[in-house]
Amino acid sequence: MKIGIIGAGNIGGTLARHFARAGHELAVSNSRGPETLRDLVAEIGEPARATTPAEAVEFGEVVVVSIPLGRYRELPAEGAEGKVVIDTNNYYPNRDGHFEELDSDATTSSELLQAHMKGARVVKAFNAIYWEHLRDQSRLSGDPKRIGIPISGDDAQAKRTVAKLIDEIGFDAVDMGTLAEGGRRHQPGTPVYTSDLQASKLRKFAGV
Ligand SMILES: NC(=O)c1ccc[n+]([C@@H]2O[C@H](COP(=O)([O-])OP(=O)(O)OC[C@H]3O[C@@H](n4cnc5c(N)ncnc54)[C@H](OP(=O)(O)O)[C@@H]3O)[C@@H](O)[C@H]2O)c1
Incomplete structure (x- = not known):
């Protein structure tokens, strides 16, 4: 599968390495430009190329967005129609600045991303596991x-696609509902966040 990655830091870089090992082709991007990703793509080798975020969206059947949430409006708003977009982002006001609509719980960070990337099929995933555990604890x-990795989204087929990718890299996806429901069930501050629980325990903990 062709996977675009926007944000090649702790989580995006770790997912790029996992997905390459699982046999996928990657277009990896960040905010500073492809030339700053030379070391990462050299390490991953043939399955990876460095691109811009817009090219990563164009390339990917699946697109991973893994950036500080406060910068989400910089992401390409066009081009992701019909594509599966994996949202790993979390809202940390100290880092991201305050978003009134999130502070008041009127919406969730993934719904903001869904509204920005028009027509994308957003699935929230990989937001609730510490990156070194994502890197080291495949089984x-x-x-x-x-x-277990909590996931949520409004499109059942998109969630199945993401669940398969999660299985391929050594974890079990646990469906926590729609973006509105799941976004609240596995965001920072919830019991399941960074709990590293097995799938059955995660379901019990989250009441799903
Ligand atoms: N760290 C964790 O354990 C962890 C776990 C789960 C979820 N998360 C969440 O996942 C997201 C990424 O976390 P991280 O720890 O991987 O962050 P990170 O290591 O700081 O990496 C962030 C990446 O995003 C890129 N970026 C920033 N703004 C961008 C933009 N406008 N367009 C394209 N790329 C952009 C950065 O590229 P440049 O350097 O070129 O700007 C960098 O490659 C955050 O929302 C975080 O809260 C983190």
Whole structure:
């Protein structure tokens, strides 16, 4: 599968390495430009090329967005129609600045991204696991210690696509509902956030 990555830091870079190992083709981007990603794409090798964010959106059947939420309005608003967009972002006001609509719980950060990237099929995933655990704690399917990854979204097919990718890289997806429901169930401050629980325990904890 062709996967575009916007944001090549702790989470985006870790996912790029995992997805390359799983046999996917990658277009990786950041805000400073492709030349600043030379070391990362050299390390990953042939499956990866460095691009701009707009090119990553154009390239990917699936597009990962993994940037500080406060900068989401800089993302390409066009070009993602019909594509699966994986949103790893979290809202941290100290880093991102205050968003009144999030402080008042009128909406969720993933719904803001969904509204910005027109026609995308946004799935919130990988936001609730610390990046070093995402990097190091892959396990084979059926291993009783395999960690569950909460996901949420409004498009069932898009969630199935993301769940398959999660399985391929060594984790179990746990569906926590729509973006509005799930966004609240696995955001910072919830019991499941960075809990590293197995799928059955995650479901129990989140009441899904
Ligand atoms: N760290 C964790 O353990 C963790 C876990 C789960 C979720 N998250 C969430 O996932 C997101 C990414 O976290 P991270 O720790 O991976 O951050 P990070 O290491 O700081 O990396 C952020 C990346 O986003 C890029 N970026 C920033 N603004 C951009 C823009 N407008 N367009 C394109 N790329 C842009 C940066 O590129 P430049 O350097 O070129 O600006 C950098 O590659 C955050 O929302 C975070 O809260 C983090």
